[in-house]
Amino acid sequence: VVENETQAAIVRSLCRAGVPLSRQRLGSELRLGRNTLGAELRRLAELGLVEEGDAEPSNGGRPSRRVRIPRDAGLIAALDIGGSSIDVAVTTLTSEVIAAASAPSLLADGPETVLSRAYTLVDELLDEHGLGADAIRAVGVGVPGPVWEQAGDTFSPPAPSRWDGYPIRAAVAERFSTPTFVDNDANVMAIGEHLRGAGRGVDDFLFVKLGMGIGAGIVSGGRLVRGAVGGAGELGHVVVEPGSDVVCPCGNAGCLQAFVGGPGLARAAEAAADDGSSPELRAIREQKQAPLEPADLAAAATAADPAALAIVRAAGRRFGSALAATVSLLNPALIVLGGGIVGLGDTFLAEIRTTVYRQSLPLATRNLPIVRTELGAGVGVIGASAAAAQHALFSVPTYDRTSA
């Protein structure tokens, strides 16, 4: 795609920034002289990868013209594969979402089925928007579990399944014939938040995804903490009740995820509807004629149903407690929460904050904002797109994928 590492570095910087950058800024960031930078920019313009933007507002000296990535320089397909759904998007090279779609899909259906659904979604998006498949220059993928780079980017979800050790990057790269980046979804979201969201300029932070499962993307010193076999950040499988009889799909008992993940919360809501402790949840279930979901719990809590509120508060405390342990271990400067369960609302968030502030070292919480993702539900695809641009498309073989 590019001809040398200097060109790759220039394009990566522009993708990272997502906004036009002045030549001056690019030159100082990449330690390139004016002439070298100028020559490589000319070549990149011929390749259609950069174009002149507007002039930077002058501060007295000669105005520096800004350069940017043209919107038609190419597209990235971003796939966020979850436990019960797939989100896909087609984005610009700077991770601006052009089109997006979602579909329910159970991870447990296995690699062929799940990936072919994702491919269909991408194909449909391209069709709808009159875009050719050849415009896709890279693919970024987030998956709900450990991805082991040294084994060739294989995916092994915590629950035993046909995915275990599946060479996912190779499969996706072959389907699209493009550079492809695959990582754990929470890692990909942390990359997105670092480049475009609340984590901008923060080198030590934690992104926690609360959805069907619970996972963390750990950024330390500006780099992702990946672990020996890509298994870092598996917060959902921290055992919070060793003696519990609530078994987690991973095989252990008493995992955080079994209580605070989507299925655990739905189970608690069902129980409260069954035993009559929550008239609100019972009414919702009768009205929708379908099993309760976490969103129903949020609705009941908003309607001040005491049993629903109690479930939400207990979930916040339990999650907050595990998060507090994480804070004592990692001392992040910021915690960003994303994923559907964050929709449980302000009571949930308040309970999490209170618990973290109470159960962590004062030093570590003196200045520790706990916020919702700034990227909303799109954090997964934006992160996957940004990660693909940084670590797959414009890279040389020696790239360092640990950088967030």
Next chain:
Amino acid sequence: VVENETQAAIVRSLCRAGVPLSRQRLGSELRLGRNTLGAELRRLAELGLVEEGDAEPSNGGRPSRRVRIPRDAGLIAALDIGGSSIDVAVTTLTSEVIAAASAPSLLADGPETVLSRAYTLVDELLDEHGLGADAIRAVGVGVPGPVWEQAGDTFSPPAPSRWDGYPIRAAVAERFSTPTFVDNDANVMAIGEHLRGAGRGVDDFLFVKLGMGIGAGIVSGGRLVRGAVGGAGELGHVVVEPGSDVVCPCGNAGCLQAFVGGPGLARAAEAAADDGSSPELRAIREQKQAPLEPADLAAAATAADPAALAIVRAAGRRFGSALAATVSLLNPALIVLGGGIVGLGDTFLAEIRTTVYRQSLPLATRNLPIVRTELGAGVGVIGASAAAAQHALFSVPTYDRTSA
């Protein structure tokens, strides 16, 4: 000390290795041509920092002469400041311990008192061995709590005290008039274990110190995870019993340290002696006419005293549970345990291993040795010495202290 970054890199490599290295190895490691390397080695020899060693065993080609750091190139003073004792050592530049001493000392006595005791210990060691203070070329210090580099290497222990925010590096550097490195003791021990112990060649591992307090040095991708304000690794302050009335010096209730740290274990031993459940501990206390310590618990457990064994097993389970959570979060390839409490023995270690293997994700424990430090009680001073050589003595201002 050295004249340029190339010389610094050469001496750092030799300190890191701790054994003579061939020119070939040095050249390829540092990407230096034969001529440049030769010139800098000659200059370093003039400075007394390297000397020729023996020739590398020939493998057919021209034998490459090995170079090493002369034993008289200078000394490092290493201080391991604990909650209730100080260990000091005088080492070679390659962290070989020449002389060592210890003394009881309460951290709570505050900076002036504790540091002046440490200085006295070093002075006495130098005197005893007929060494001049001017032979000390660098000082390395480990302290039991967070050290915040960006605030000028200030030390803020978890328990409020006169140390809070104390500019410890500046104080020690002024006393010895040498480059000085200060970090959290578990971090320093992790550096020592990485360079000289079980962590050699392992880029993702955890060093956990179990002593008066409990702290972890986290190495991820070959770098130390330090956290936003140096507070990473505070495993001892993970709250393991939220509703507990056991208050920790940090101010929170139910911290791991309050149960498994030295004082907590001593308290449990005393209780078992008091209520008669442990005849062995009562006998030991009567014999020594002093309050019980963790070592007495180990003795009673070795004598198969059921109550002592139960305390040791419960401590192992509790610690193992917190360690399992850490494994789920960080996915280390190795866990190394150090500190006095590890002396509780094999029952303790067996309980820790069982709990970690049971409560962590199978993926993360498939290949996860949990071992005792290879450096024994000296891990703190060896680590402090190695860290001083790497990060203070032979460095340029842009050194990256995150490298383990």
